[in-house]
Amino acid sequence: MRLHREGKTIMITTALVLLVLDLLASVFLFSDNPTAITLLVIISLVLLVLVVQFFRIPNRLLTTGESQVIAPADGKIVVIEETIESEYFKDRRRQVSIFMSPLNVHVNRNPITGIVRYFKYFPGKYLVAWHPKSSTENERTTVVIQAASGTEVLLRQIAGAVARRIIWYVKEGQPVQQGEEFGFIKFGSRVDVFLPLDAQINVKIGDVTKGGVTVIAELK
Known part of the structure; x- marks a missing residue:
C-alpha cells in the first residue's frame, strides 16, 4: 500500500495541528492529569489515522479487457x-x-x-x-x-x-x-x-x- 500525492499537504498539516494542540493542552490544561493527556494523544492518533486512510492506495492486480x-x-x-x-x-x-x-x-x-x-x-x-x-x-x-x-x-x-x-x-x-x-x-x-x-x-x-x-x- 502507498499514500496518494493529493493527501501530502493535508496529512502533514493535520499532524502538525494535532501535535501543537496536544502540546498546548498538556502544558496549560492537563499538566497534572496524565490520564487526560494519554486520552488526548489517543484521540489525536485516531483522527490522524482517519485522515491518512482517505489517501491510501492498496496494491491490486488490476483487471483488463477490451470489452x-x-x-x-x-x-x-x-x-x-x-x-x-x-x-x-x-x-x-x-x-x-x-x-x-x-x-x-x-x-x-x-x-x-x-x-x-x-x-x-x-x-x-x-x-x-x-x-x-x-x-x-x-x-x-x-x-x-x-x-x-x-x-x-x-x-x-x-x-x-x-x-x-x-x-x-x-x-x-x-x-x-x-x-x-x-x-x-x-x-x-x-x-x-x-x-x-x-x-x-x-x-x-x-x-x-x-x-x-x-x-x-x-x-x-
Missing part, C-alpha cells in the same frame, strides 16, 4: 437505470452510479482504454451525493472516453456534502489506459458511468466495487 468496463471507483452501487444523458450524448443511456463513502479508497480509474473525446469541469453546489439533483447541480466533471471500437463511455465525478475538491488528470485528445488514474475526489462522493443501452450490466444495487478490479459491464 470489459471496469469500476472507476471503490464504493457501493446505488443506481442502475436507463436515463437520458443530456450533456454529451443527449439520448438514452444505461447509468451505473458508485457511491464513495469517506472510508473508501478515493482514486478514480479509467474504466476502458481509449481516447478522451470530451472533458468539462462544472463548479457547483455540495448536496449530499444521493440527492436526485447532485448529478446536475453539484461540483462535477464529465469525461468521455472512446474505445478503439468507437464505443464511448461517459464518466462523471460528483462532489458531495463532505467532498470539497475534485481532481482530474486528463484532457481532451489524450490517450488513456484502462485502470490508470484519471482523477481523485477528496473525501469521497459519487462516480456515474453512462453506457450504451446494449451493454451487459454485471452488477446489481448494493454490490461493493473495487476500482480497477470489478467488472461492472460488458460492451457489445
Whole structure:
C-alpha cells in the first residue's frame, strides 16, 4: 500500500495541528492529569489515522479487457437505470452510479482504454451525493472516453456534502489506459458511468466495487 500525492499537504498539516494542540493542552490544561493527556494523544492518533486512510492506495492486480468496463471507483452501487444523458450524448443511456463513502479508497480509474473525446469541469453546489439533483447541480466533471471500437463511455465525478475538491488528470485528445488514474475526489462522493443501452450490466444495487478490479459491464 502507498499514500496518494493529493493527501501530502493535508496529512502533514493535520499532524502538525494535532501535535501543537496536544502540546498546548498538556502544558496549560492537563499538566497534572496524565490520564487526560494519554486520552488526548489517543484521540489525536485516531483522527490522524482517519485522515491518512482517505489517501491510501492498496496494491491490486488490476483487471483488463477490451470489452470489459471496469469500476472507476471503490464504493457501493446505488443506481442502475436507463436515463437520458443530456450533456454529451443527449439520448438514452444505461447509468451505473458508485457511491464513495469517506472510508473508501478515493482514486478514480479509467474504466476502458481509449481516447478522451470530451472533458468539462462544472463548479457547483455540495448536496449530499444521493440527492436526485447532485448529478446536475453539484461540483462535477464529465469525461468521455472512446474505445478503439468507437464505443464511448461517459464518466462523471460528483462532489458531495463532505467532498470539497475534485481532481482530474486528463484532457481532451489524450490517450488513456484502462485502470490508470484519471482523477481523485477528496473525501469521497459519487462516480456515474453512462453506457450504451446494449451493454451487459454485471452488477446489481448494493454490490461493493473495487476500482480497477470489478467488472461492472460488458460492451457489445
